[in-house]
Amino acid sequence: MENDNTVLLNPPLFALDKDAPLRYAGEICGFRLHGSGVPFEAVILDKATGEGLIRAKEPVDCEAQKEHTFTIQAYDCGEGPDGANTKKSHKATVHVRVNDVNEFAPVFVERLYRAAVTEGKLYDRILRVEAIDGDCSPQYSQICYYEILTPNTP
Structure with missing residues (x-):
């Protein structure tokens, strides 16, 4: 919504990690946004379910830019069997229309x-x-x- 930080996603933001029986299996540790001048940030709400939230860093202005498209990347919390950090990730495209x-x-x-x-x-x-x-x-x-x-x- 214009002049607000809230971003309503449809469908909601969830990332899944199907690792097992590795340490931290199934947990999502974070999200990263890719794109030029992306005015949003993504935060993890629940590592176990992979639920996340995207919000504007500052209120967005429809008159300045009506739409934003960027890539989001989810990272798991996994460690390899030998203890080495082998975090895996996946990307998706997000399109935000400013109401x-x-x-x-x-x-x-x-x-x-x-x-x-x-x-x-x-x-x-x-x-x-x-x-x-x-x-x-x-x-x-x-x-x-x-x-x-x-x-x-x-």
């Missing part, structure tokens, strides 16, 4: 709009006004309608 929040109000492109009309004449179109919204998603950046607020305007 926009409606944080910007529409603003008019021009500060002042002027038009001249002739008295007694009907016009199909007198002036075109335009507003834009800085939110990154069509859901929140689309201008739905304009309203004339000045009272007694023909």
